[in-house]
Amino acid sequence: MPGTRLARWAAAVPMAALALATIYPLVFTANVAMKTRRDYVLDRFSPAASPRWDNLAEAWAGAGMARYFVNSFVVVACAVALLLLLGSMAGFALARLRFRGSSVIFLGCLAGLFVPFQVIMVPLTRVMADTGLVDTYPGLILAYVAQFLPFTVFLMTSHYRTIPAEIVDAARIDGNTVYGVYRRIMLPLGAPALLSVGILDALFCWNDVLIALLMMPSPEHRTLMIGVNALRGQYSDDIPTFASGILIAAVPVLMIYLFLQRQIADGVTAGSTKG
Template sequence: MRLAQKRSERIGLWLVSAFMLILAASTIYPIFFTISTALKSTREFIRHGFSIPTAPTFEKFVTAWTTIKLDAYFMNSAIVTVIGVTLVLLVSSLAGYALAQMRFRFRKAIYFFLLSGLMIPVQVVMVPLFRIIVELGMLNSRVGLGILYGAFFSPFGIYLTSSYFASIPRELSEAAKVDGASYWQIYRLIMLPLARPVLITLGILTTLSCWNDVLLSLLVLQDDRTLMVGIASLRGEYGADIPLVAACVVIGAAPVIAIFLIFQKKILGGIMVGSVKG
């Protein structure tokens, strides 16, 4: 009886492992194919599209970085991402601390009102949003796009940080107030050091969202481009040069993949933080 049960468990484990292996291969192969294509010349790709490059070359990477102005697009993405992440971390940490640790009227109403931003798709508010952008002079402004990222990604950040701050005993804040500390001192000297793990996670997730965004960037930067918009526009102008497009995709995806590989444990930890009840 036990042998049969162990055998069935072993078979089930093998089936699950085989399925996960197939799933991993289906995920890794497109990455391998893109990198392989980017290392080929156009002629070699036409002749041997699906083979490993026989004479790897970085010619397409150099062309992408210089001729297509990918360096300028990269800098635009870096600037708006830094602005957006900074605003999200600042707003989310302040609001999360206030909503979780302080007691005031309409606290829960304000909390649910802020979280309602998570339920509104950006496509629904694009027309009024565009009018606001024009009236505020934020059109074709990298700073304006960074501020827009801060506004759109803050609701999730507030949810994440308030859940984390709610897990910290309020007795810690009360003891600091008894010792004469102000709310700002408690936030800066006690809460921020304790919230470092969740803030790192929030910064990583926000970086990925800002870096990969296309829709909001198209809405604000109409005379310029961020990296992902620039790569998306290659389909029409350079669509025939597949290795060049692949090189651009590798350059655009490299920072995201590197961030995920380095901080994947913190990303998973941040997702678990969100399950803590406030």
Template sequence: MGTRGLSRWVIAIPMALLAIATIYPLLFTLNVSQKTRREYVLDRFGLSNTFGLDNFVDAWQTSGLGTYALNSTIVTLGSVALLLVFGSMAGFAFSQLHFRGSKAAFLLILGALLVPFQVVMVPFFRVLGQIGLLDTYPGLVLAYTAQFLPFTVFLMTSYYSRIPGEIIEAARIDGASTFGIYLRLMLPLGRPALVSVGILNALFCWNDVLISLLTMQSADHRTLMVGVTALRGQYSDNIPLFAGGVVMAALPVLVVYLFFQKQITDGVTAGSTKG
């Protein structure tokens, strides 16, 4: 075996182990979701002898997962919309418009990426309570927008920096205003980055537990991930039903990863190379 073949094995073996460690919990949860309560108690790790949707139906109907999924959809769509609007505007401004304090403002936004939510959790909770946005959709949408906006601005600025400034100058010579350049030129050119960043932010919002748990305090306003987490306590004696809820909550995320792998990769690497 040559040096090249050996180096491939050195990379392939750890990657294969990582893939197994990632896929096995998914398959185990799916297998448990197919079992009855009795079957799970008798043999937790064995393959299920039956196949059906009973646990999925029971989890959906008896635990309110339908309401939780609707709540997650509302706040995710609202948050992604605001993030794309403000993130694309800020990215255009920082990358193509030169104004006093732009570098300092961009560095301040980059600094916000280093601040974990746990640091601002207490003042965040107090501010939302003072302005009456606790346990409301707008409150959670604004919370997600504030939390993920620095990441969005960074990626959009990196992407827009690759667009030659001559295009902007030509548009100005043709009489386009700044907002016209943004609307008619930058948005179409930034569509690949907007799609990638939109998918990433949708995954962030959909998978979040901490911010949603802190903001949405009533059971009717829980998001899907918080609702599934609560299932563990409500149905501690019925693990197959809990597993069915987990599978349903994870399914949208898995579908997005399977069908939008390229867009997700492009979003993570946006601006890393010069075009």
């Protein structure tokens, strides 16, 4: 039908334009990373005549991107592990355990979602400095946990509330303790939600700049995004090397989006429907 076809085109054209606007910066960055400085100065928009992989090697080794990559990987892995452990335990308790004040605690977690980090960054930095956690891996990991735990608790609570209460009651009748129910029942049933939330938390932590900039002032402790930001001044006259650093930082995130799209979508929509 003409009306249906027109409606499809009306939706497809803006979405195609949005996709092109999203993909083009990455393609442009990859093209610049393959050029020499001379080629970039002469024509920054033309395709690279002969791709130069040396720029990636220079950014990886010479600019210290390898060290920044390891720093980010260690911090993000530890932070996500703590977030999933604490978030799943809190979500189970708030969703299935009956105790006084559970609703207030859940509302407090919801309130934490609406507090921008800029509001708490000064007191957080002072607390971290007083406890000697500034410029340390544990300090940055704890800062990430404090920032993203309300989000994790909210999504895990929403997921666990969709699990029938009869399953928990049957497990308790079979003699399981609260910890046994959590470990044997709730963790396996919550695995899809844990995967989705873990991916989102990993993306949040990996892409963070502000918290890492406050917690890690030393160059040797920089995370990948801070290292890329530092390349702007260090390689201001060598744009291809700077673009190579941006490309190195973008590749892990791009891979996650390409291969785990469904899990990311499930995490974003978790708790939006009642099962």
